[in-house]
């Protein structure tokens with residue numbers, strides 16, 4: 001079997017995010033693969049759009065939220081020793097952007113966390129399920145405890 005050469009880790013900073021990140025890091029070391037990380041901002045209003053009023057959460061401005069997101073992302077990237085050019089922080093719909101960057105950067109494995117949803121929650125969809133169904137490369141779902 002050909003080793004994985006480029007692993008893309010999708011991060012959402014959930015409680016068990018570090019656990020998923022550590023697994024991706026171990027896999028990258030095992031396969032001597034390049035490690036990239038992606039976080040998609042879907043809860044901060046995108047600047048310079050026509051969507052009208054920015055929804056502010058309490059007193060925090062979207063700029064401050066963005067700075068917080070950048071700082072978290074930088075901390076994780078530094079922790080995993082990911083090259084700056086392999087860190088993707090962007091706006092959009094997580095499932096779409098994860099798949100898009102994986103294709104653009106020719107990742108051959110995407111690592112996501114998975115809560116193992118059932119029933120209605122599964123039907124409604126999750127990032128992990130969508131990536132699993134639509135990615136053209138392999139996807140590793142790290143089972144998370146609910």
Ligand code: AMP
Nearest residue numbers: 010011012039040094112113126127128
């Ligand atoms: P979910 O299916 O939405 O519970 O998310 C499961 C996994 O999808 C997470 O553990 C991450 O690997 C990935 N994910 C979810 N949201 C995002 C996001 N905004 N940016 C990047 N990856 C995400």
